[in-house]
Amino acid sequence: MLDYVAIFLTIIVAALMAGGALLLSALIGPSPAKTKEKERPFECGLVPIEEPGRRFPVHYYVVAILFVVFDIEVIFLYPWIASFDEVGLYGFIGAMAFLLVLTFGLIYEWLRGGLEWH
Amino acid sequence: MAEQIFFYFFAALSIVSAFLAVTRKNPVVSVVWLISCMFSLAVIYVILSAFFLAAVQVIVYAGAILMLFVFVIMMLNLKTGMVGQLRNLGLKFVGLIAALLILRQFYSAIKGAGAMTGLPPRAAAGFGEAAAVGKLLYSQYIYPLELMAVLLLVAIVGALVLAGKEQS
Numbered sequence: 066m067l068d069y070v071a072i073f074l075t076i077i078v079a080a081l082m083a084g085g086a087l088l089l090s091a092l093i094g095p096s097p098a099k100t101k102e103k104e105r106p107f108e109c110g111l112v113p114i115e116e117p118g119r120r121f122p123v124h125y126y127v128v129a130i131l132f133v134v135f136d137i138e139v140i141f142l143y144p145w146i147a148s149f150d151e152v153g154l155y156g157f158i159g160a161m162a163f164l165l166v167l168t169f170g171l172i173y174e175w176l177r178g179g180l181e182w183h
Numbered sequence: 184m185a186e187q188i189f190f191y192f193f194a195a196l197s198i199v200s201a202f203l204a205v206t207r208k209n210p211v212v213s214v215v216w217l218i219s220c221m222f223s224l225a226v227i228y229v230i231l232s233a234f235f236l237a238a239v240q241v242i243v244y245a246g247a248i249l250m251l252f253v254f255v256i257m258m259l260n261l262k263t264g265m266v267g268q269l270r271n272l273g274l275k276f277v278g279l280i281a282a283l284l285i286l287r288q289f290y291s292a293i294k295g296a297g298a299m300t301g302l303p304p305r306a307a308a309g310f311g312e313a314a315a316v317g318k319l320l321y322s323q324y325i326y327p328l329e330l331m332a333v334l335l336l337v338a339i340v341g342a343l344v345l346a347g348k349e350q351s
Contacts, residue, residue, distance in 0.1 A: 069229045069234075069237075070185075073189075073226075123258060123346045124346075125254055125257075125258075126251075126254045126255070126258055126342075126346055127342055127343065127346045129250060129251050129254050130251060130338065130342040130346075131339060131342060132247065133243075133247045133248065133250075133251060134335050134338050134339050134342075136242075136243060136247050137243060137335060138332075138335060140239055140242070140243060141320070141328065141331065143313055143317075144235065144313045144314070144316040144317030144318075144320050144321070145317050145320070145321050146317070147312070147313035147314040147316075147317045148313075148314045148315070148316075148317030148318040148321065149317075151314070151317075151318050152317065152318060152321040152322055155321070155322060155325070156317075156321030156322060156325075159321050159325040159328060159329070160321065162329055162332070163328055163329060163331075163332045164332075166329065166332035166333060166335075166336055167332055167335055167336060167339075169336060170335065170336045170339035170340065171339075173339065173340060173343070174339055174343060177343050179342075179343050
């Protein structure tokens with residue numbers, strides 16, 4: 066529990082530092098007049114060509130959902146590693162079965178071309 | 184005492200964030216409030232000594248799943264105010280039924296909590312940490328774990344069938 070209080074304090078200090086820097090620069094810095102040019106989004110000094118909210122190709126979504134699936138797979142392996150000595154052979158076989166089922170998914174994904182971009 | 188202050192603060196924050204996530208007109212802003220809601224829930228998990236669950240909540244929910252939400256918003260190219268048009272009468276009816284079911288769950292949960300008396304039992308040392316979760320998951324709950332693998336397999340196949348390339 067105490068470790069988490071430390072994390073919480075870190076978040077508070079980080080927020081205070083970021084917020085304090087902004088607040089201080091707003092308070093003691095010069096405040097130039099707001100023009101339309103200055104309110105525009107800054108894009109490497111170039112004039113923005115189009116609205117940022119464009120339609121995404123669906124392939125990004127496929128990559129993202131496959132990432133989440135294998136992310137969860139790793140999350141489930143972590144408790145196994147942490148309790149490796151205690152769960153023994155039974156846990157080992159269980160983890161291998163878990164991995165085997167998901168390896169079928171990986172093979173299917175590979176054959177189907179989900180790992181290729183074009 | 185400190186735990187109570189943390190609980191009430193983050194419980195209130197999660198409710199307010201969830202409310203704002205539902206009511207915002209811009210879907211991207213909704214997702215940001217949802218991240219705040221997920222994070223508050225992670226803090227509540229810590230207070231409940233479910234440390235592993237709290238870490239997973241931040242990594243998977245606030246990280247990966249919310250990223251998927253943003254991808255869906257960008258894929259559909261939802262602009263501010265477009266979500267309101269999608270809320271038709273049928274969806275509102277389904278929402279009403281879901282809300283009533285959740286209220287019923289709340290009622291039974293609060294009734295159950297009212298019956299409890301005395302101090303809650305103290306959690307054993309190491310409770311809720313990855314090793315303790317693993318010990319249960321890879322012995323007593325091995326069958327649900329294998330079912331999880333099948334569920335994840337269905338997610339892989341489903342994503343590829345729905346959105347993947349045509350098989351040549």
